[in-house]
Amino acid sequence: MKRVIIAIVLISVSVYTGIYSLNETKRICNNMISRIDTITEYNTDILENDNHDKRVEFYKKTQNLHDVWEENSKFFYFFFNNDDIKQLELNIEKLPEHAKNGDLETTYLCLVECKEELEYIKNSVKLNFDNVF
């Protein structure tokens, strides 16, 4: 009986961990993608109507994205292969610096790459039979 309880506990922990990692990954990725979309809009906006306040706001949002990544990076390192998230981390690290320097083009490219990587991570946790086989 004791072993049956151990088996049930272990399966429950495994399933819960799987579901938790799936849901949490989706939530974090969606959160960051929506922030990236906002920053991209600002990026485009500054190209059309440049002013100091917009640039300051632009920089703050990139810094905010960076901070959100810092908060959630431990989660990602716990569940994902380092190679999958290394590039994402590098791009996010560089973003505030490029924004501060007013390097809009590089910032835009970084944002696009970040978004692609986040979409990739989000899709990699989806449960579908293509992933299984």
Added chain:
Amino acid sequence: MLTTIIRVVILYLFVSAAIRIMGKRNIGELQPTELVITLLLSEFASIPIEDNSIPLINSLIPVMILISLEIINSVISMKSTKFRNISDGNALLIIKDGKLDQKQLKKLRFTVDDVLSALRQKDVFDINEVAYAIIETNGTLSVLLKPKFQNATKQDVKVKTKNDGYTCPVIIDGVVLKKNLDVLEINKEDIEKILEKKQVNKKQVFLMNIDKNKNTEIILKE
């Protein structure tokens, strides 16, 4: 390197606990499914040791699932004979009255050399001495010799015997094993009296064996 060391320690403890929970010690006694699980456990455990970029959770979760599957398998096997036959197979008779069952050998894909080798490991050098030989589900061979080739027992030679009961270790490395005292129905005070008579301190004892009649054997620490 420090990461690798910590991972090895965690995985070692985890896999040891896993094998302990599965309830087998000797690899030779494993059923087919248990052998598979043990091999897979070692595979999963080694993955994050080889590559530090792979999260530890990628090893821990599969190990947990494997233990659970094995426990579920063993519980169902206990309740259902049909499932047990499918999962573990059946023991097969391969020698009857000194004659090899060649059909069974073909079924098992055993050669005659395999059978003779297994018999020799059971100290049987002549197949004609064998009454029955059975291949168990874990691959070992059980042998029953013909009566005239079996060793004589005390009953056969009509020798009187006395029952000394079961000899049990009661002190190992200076520590009294209470469980074994209960088995022999002996108290701690009896042990202490025996040690006092032999002028030995409990802490000096490396091994102390005793039987029901209080015949003791003491080995002191060097």
